Each structure stands twice: as structure tokens, then as C-alpha cells.
Amino acid sequence: MTKREVVDTLEEIAVLLELAGENAFKTRAYANAARTLQGLDRDLAELTASGELRELKGIGPALAEKIGTLVATGRLPYLEELRARVPPGLLELLRVPGLGPKRVREVHAKLGIASLAELEYAAESRALQELEGFGEKLQDKILEGIAALKRHADRFLLSDALAMGEEILAAVAALPGARRAAIAGSLRRRCETVGNVDLVAATDDAPALLAAFAALPAVAEVLAPGPAGGSEAAVRLEGGLRVRLRAVPEPDFAGVLRYLTGSREHDEALRAHAAGLGLELDERGLRRGSAPVAAADEDAIFAALGLAAIPPELREGRGEIAAAAAGALPRLLEPGDLRGVLHVHSTYSDGVDTVRGMALAARARGYRYLGVCDHSQSARYAGGMLAADVRRQHEEIDRLNEELGDFRVLKGVECDILADGTLDYPAEVLASFELVVGSVHSRFGLGEAEMTQRLLRAVANPFLDVLGHPTGRLLLGRAAYALDLGAVCAAAAERGVAVEINANPHRLDLDWREVRGFQARGGWIGIHPDAHRTEGLDDVRFGVMAARKGWATRDRVLNALSLEELLAWLRARRAR
Numbered sequence: 001m002t003k004r005e006v007v008d009t010l011e012e013i014a015v016l017l018e019l020a021g022e023n024a025f026k027t028r029a030y031a032n033a034a035r036t037l038q039g040l041d042r043d044l045a046e047l048t049a050s051g052e053l054r055e056l057k058g059i060g061p062a063l064a065e066k067i068g069t070l071v072a073t074g075r076l077p078y079l080e081e082l083r084a085r086v087p088p089g090l091l092e093l094l095r096v097p098g099l100g101p102k103r104v105r106e107v108h109a110k111l112g113i114a115s116l117a118e119l120e121y122a123a124e125s126r127a128l129q130e131l132e133g134f135g136e137k138l139q140d141k142i143l144e145g146i147a148a149l150k151r152h153a154d155r156f157l158l159s160d161a162l163a164m165g166e167e168i169l170a171a172v173a174a175l176p177g178a179r180r181a182a183i184a185g186s187l188r189r190r191c192e193t194v195g196n197v198d199l200v201a202a203t204d205d206a207p208a209l210l211a212a213f214a215a216l217p218a219v220a221e222v223l224a225p226g227p228a229g230g231s232e233a234a235v236r237l238e239g240g241l242r243v244r245l246r247a248v249p250e251p252d253f254a255g256v257l258r259y260l261t262g263s264r265e266h267d268e269a270l271r272a273h274a275a276g277l278g279l280e281l282d283e284r285g286l287r288r289g290s291a292p293v294a295a296a297d298e299d300a301i302f303a304a305l306g307l308a309a310i311p312p313e314l315r316e317g318r319g320e321i322a323a324a325a326a327g328a329l330p331r332l333l334e335p336g337d338l339r340g341v342l343h344v345h346s347t348y349s350d351g352v353d354t355v356r357g358m359a360l361a362a363r364a365r366g367y368r369y370l371g372v373c374d375h376s377q378s379a380r381y382a383g384g385m386l387a388a389d390v391r392r393q394h395e396e397i398d399r400l401n402e403e404l405g406d407f408r409v410l411k412g413v414e415c416d417i418l419a420d421g422t423l424d425y426p427a428e429v430l431a432s433f434e435l436v437v438g439s440v441h442s443r444f445g446l447g448e449a450e451m452t453q454r455l456l457r458a459v460a461n462p463f464l465d466v467l468g469h470p471t472g473r474l475l476l477g478r479a480a481y482a483l484d485l486g487a488v489c490a491a492a493a494e495r496g497v498a499v500e501i502n503a504n505p506h507r508l509d510l511d512w513r514e515v516r517g518f519q520a521r522g523g524w525i526g527i528h529p530d531a532h533r534t535e536g537l538d539d540v541r542f543g544v545m546a547a548r549k550g551w552a553t554r555d556r557v558l559n560a561l562s563l564e565e566l567l568a569w570l571r572a573r574r575a576r
Helices: 003-019 024-038 044-050 061-073 077-085 088-093 101-111 116-124 136-150 158-173 206-214 250-261 264-276 298-304 320-325 355-364 387-404 448-459 485-495 512-520 534-549 563-575
Strands: 178-184 196-203 219-224 232-237 242-248 280-282 285-288 291-293 340-344 369-375 408-416 435-439 498-502 525-528
Touching (some): 003 088, 003 101, 044 061, 088 101, 158 178, 158 196, 158 242, 178 250, 196 250, 242 250, 264 320, 285 298, 340 355, 340 408, 340 525, 355 369, 369 435, 498 512, 498 534
Antiparallel strands (some): 178 196, 280 285
């Protein structure tokens, strides 16, 4: 191992020791040793072999032995032990400006944060403000730092990719020579995370359009300009997202858009279906022998194949072609089907805006009701409500409902599901709420059997109306905890407990892959923004995207009910 590598290793040990909470003297010893070695102009292997290393200031026998092991073998068991003790995501957090080892250790110890995604989620929801020294300015600085790091990331949340993708699409559509343009690929299918964006544009001059595309102000780097006279170019945007543009003649637009939308499994199944009809399908379109089958748009391609038009979200090779052939595709949920918003937070716990502010913002968006669900008492990290806070909030909601007239604020709570599966309030407090969302916010490391029993017990509680973000995942940051989700969803469907699609783009939990089967069992889903500020109400759109991708229909969506229907549903829950 070279001197530079040994220095890097000692510096890593110093950081790991600080993250692990070891005493400052021990941490400084490794940091000082790294600086000492950095300043040496002699060969480190010679110093180690001669024993002179021990004579250097700050390097005692124990450190000299470890350095000797590194020089001789290139590895150190002590370092491997430290790496096993410290969650690897904590080192990633140190890349965020404003977060040194002490602050990283604090957010991990007090909030359980161990990844950039978790940190971003906490900063956006203002959960960090509960920690001493984490004021508004530092939270904003952290968010800015995370945004800078994400510019070099390999994958992006759907929300981030969609914002950048729609912006670059508008720019391409406005270029001279672009007759029409569209988003394709995984972004068009509304996948929860996206690696790159595919665009298709119809044009009579592909080279000119591609050159103009590469010169757009939003482009930070041209990755593949494409050969002269070619039809494709790839760039990286200022935000870090990779974008590929395919420029095609107008007659090929529909075929290429369908092909690039994918997925591969869908495309292979569709080609097989076409072959069964004596047709050939490729990326340019549909042919019978050598004669092209005219198709002005994708719907015409599907019609020529004897299929109902398949929405892009469903093109995953999960039975959509057979359903389209049988005329059995569902009428998917639309954003306009939602009548109200449930599960939002206010200043009574960790929200930024007041109950009144959230209610007025929801009403301004055309909703008829709002379910305020602040955190329960055990969530002290999030300002969870004590019984007195609950009474005070309910009195405020009563006054607000008198004032608003045609708009209703429901008295709700996001109640912690404790480790043993009980809810975080006694029965008399739970009975005072009109809506109880139960969520897991702690003890994620339970084994599968224990976590499954925890959620099954919660679902069996007569006061639980909705199971919130049921797997606890944070996209690109924290995997779902171990549980038998099928058993939990089956119990929820049987007992009439709704399961949430948490629409926060960091979560999108329940996963879309589970939605179709759950609704088929008679289960109810709720599409809830988990908003901590008024702007967060708009995250509902991402929940609708996930629901549509899961074949969701409005008839089993809780907040697609009218206010009267919802109140009747909730009363029936209590009666059970």
C-alpha cells in the first residue's frame, strides 16, 4: 500500500471513530498520524521495516503496528471492524456541506437518518429543526448541498426527472424544425425512479434539430453528438439528468414513440401478438409483409393489432396485452377523481403551515375536505401531540369548520404503530379522532416475522382506518423493512382497513406492483401527500401516477369518495 493510500486509510479511521462516538483523543490520534505521514519525504516501507516509524511524533507502538500491517498486506482488520459498526450511508452524508461528523452522528442517533434520501426527506419536512443548532438556514443549506450531489447521481426520483424532463421537452418542442415532440421511456411509464430520459421529435432535418438540441442552455455536457446525418444525440443537463433525443421523420414518430416507451417485456409481448396476426412490429411501426400499416398515432397501432389503447403506465408486460385484447383494461384513476386530501401535517407537529393555512390551500385547489394528521405523542422528534395538544387542535378545527362552511377539515392523526403493534394513544384519545392513519416510524430492524405481526396487530385495531406508508421505504435511500406484505394487505382488505399510497415522491409506498392485487381483493387505497407545507399538497399527482401504474380504479380509492361517502365509510369503520 502506498503512502497516499495509508494516509487515506488513517483519515477514514479518524472519521469512522468520530461517527461511532469514540473519544476525541483516539480520533485525533489517527488524524494527526495521517498528517504526520503526509509530510514525510522518506519511503514509508523503509521506515516501517527499520522501526523508525515508532520514533515519529504522535505514532506510538499500536499505530505503528497498524501502519505496518497496511504497508505489508494492504488491509487492516480494525478498519473492517469499524466499517461494519458504522452504517455506510453516514460517510455519504459527510459530503453534504454543513454536516461534519458530529452533526451526522446526531441526525443518525436522534432521527435514525443513514442515507442522503432520508436526510433530504427530513430536511424537506423540517424534521431537522427539532435538533439543537439545525435552524432554517442550515436546513436550506443541506437541501442545496444534496441538490448539488444529485446532479452527479445515476438515478433520480420520478418528481425530479419529470420536472427536468418536461422543461427540456418544452425547449425541444420550441426548436425550429421540431414538428412535434414527446417524452418516452421509463419517465413516460411513470416509474418511481429514472436513470435517463428519452425524447422523440418529428422533423424534416434531423441533423439540424440535434445540433440545436445539444446547444440548448440547459445542457451541461454533450455525451454523444451522434454521427453526421444521424438521428440521435445524448446530453447531460445542468441538473445531472441524462437525456437522449431521437429525431425521426413524421411518418415514423408514432412507431418510435411506442418502441422507446417500452418496457422491454411489453415490447416483446406486443411483437409476439403482432406475429400471431401475421404482422411484423418494429421500432418504426407496423408492417404486413413489406407494406407498412399506416398509423398516425399509437392508438392506431394498437387498433391495427386488435387491441384497446394501452396507457403508457401499464406497459410493463404484466398482462396488459391480454386485457387489451379482451376489452378488459380498467378505467384508470384520474387526478380529477380525487375529492379531498388526507394525511397532512401542520404546526401542531412537524408541519410548516397552520391547520388553517393547509385547509385554505386545499380548498383553493378544488378539494372538498382535508384530513389533518399530525404525529402522535411518541414521535417527540417530530413534535408529536400530547393529549392536551389534541384537544386544542380539535377545538381549532371545530371553529375553522364553522367558518369554512362548504369545506370540511377532518380531525385526524398519524399515530405511531409501536414495536408491539399497539397504537400510540389509549382508546379514549383514539376515539376522539375522525380519521386514524397508523404508521411505523421506529424499530425498522425487526425480523420479518416480528414486523409482520406488528402490522397485523395494528390492522386488527378497530380504531385504525388507514395503514400509512406500509413498507417504510425511502426511494434511493432506504429499503423496505422485512415483512410479509401480502399477509398484511390481505388482512387489511379483509378488515376494511385502507392502505396508503404515500404520494411523497421519496416514498410512493404502497409500491405500484401491489396495488392491482390489493384492489382485486376488495382493498381500499388512499392517495395521500403526507404534506408538511401547502406546496406538498401537489405531491398527490405522483401518488395518482403510482396508482395508475398499479391499475387502480377510482371505485376503491378512499379520497375519491365524496365527503358524505367518506364520513359514512369512517362511521362504518368505527361500527366494525
